[in-house]
Amino acid sequence: MTTKHQLLQICNERIDKRINDYKEEINLIKESIESNDKGDSEDDDSGNGKLLNDLEKNMGYLNDAQQAKAFLKQIKLNVSTTYAALGSIVKTKQMNFFLSTSIGKIELGNEVYYAISLSSPIGQLLKNKSKKDSFEFNQTKYVITNII
Structure with missing residues (x-):
């Protein structure tokens, strides 16, 4: 299984867990x-108001x-590009990014990847960049060393 497949699988597992938790x-x-509604009707409904907010x-x-x-x-x-796009692994000297959805840090083997969305601030900076391109984020300069 390729690194991309493993990263995508981890992203799917984490999203599935979020869905189940919600x-x-x-x-x-x-x-x-429902249990509050079955209680004394003279009770204050402020509890249900908070629950309805939490539900929403x-x-x-x-x-x-x-x-x-x-x-x-x-x-x-299975699509390979020379520029950063959805599904790309973008490697820099400082960190590795997997352009997918906002999951955050993923440790895989002895490497760390950050699953980020293309619509995130750093994702917007990475979008359509190629190997050897650079960008600055939070006063740190990144140079792309590889795109997989």
Whole structure:
């Protein structure tokens, strides 16, 4: 299995975990709302208001995670380019990036990769760059040593 395949698999696993965690949280919140509704009707409804806010937040997070999952499906690992694009591994002297979705740090073997979105600030700087191109982010200059 290539490094790209392994990175994509890890990204998918982490997104799947997020999706499952949000679904579990949503179910817990729904159960809490239902049990509050069965309680004394004279109780203050402020508890349900907070639960409804939490439900709405978690549904938004779930939607974002599902969109990230759909975005990962667009990555074509068999396509090779000489420039940074979706699915590329971009190596610099300082760090390695996997252009996919915002997952963060991934340790694979003895190397560290950062799975980032093309729409992130650093992803925007990397987009369409080629080997030996440079860019600056957070007052650090990066030179691209390889694109896989």
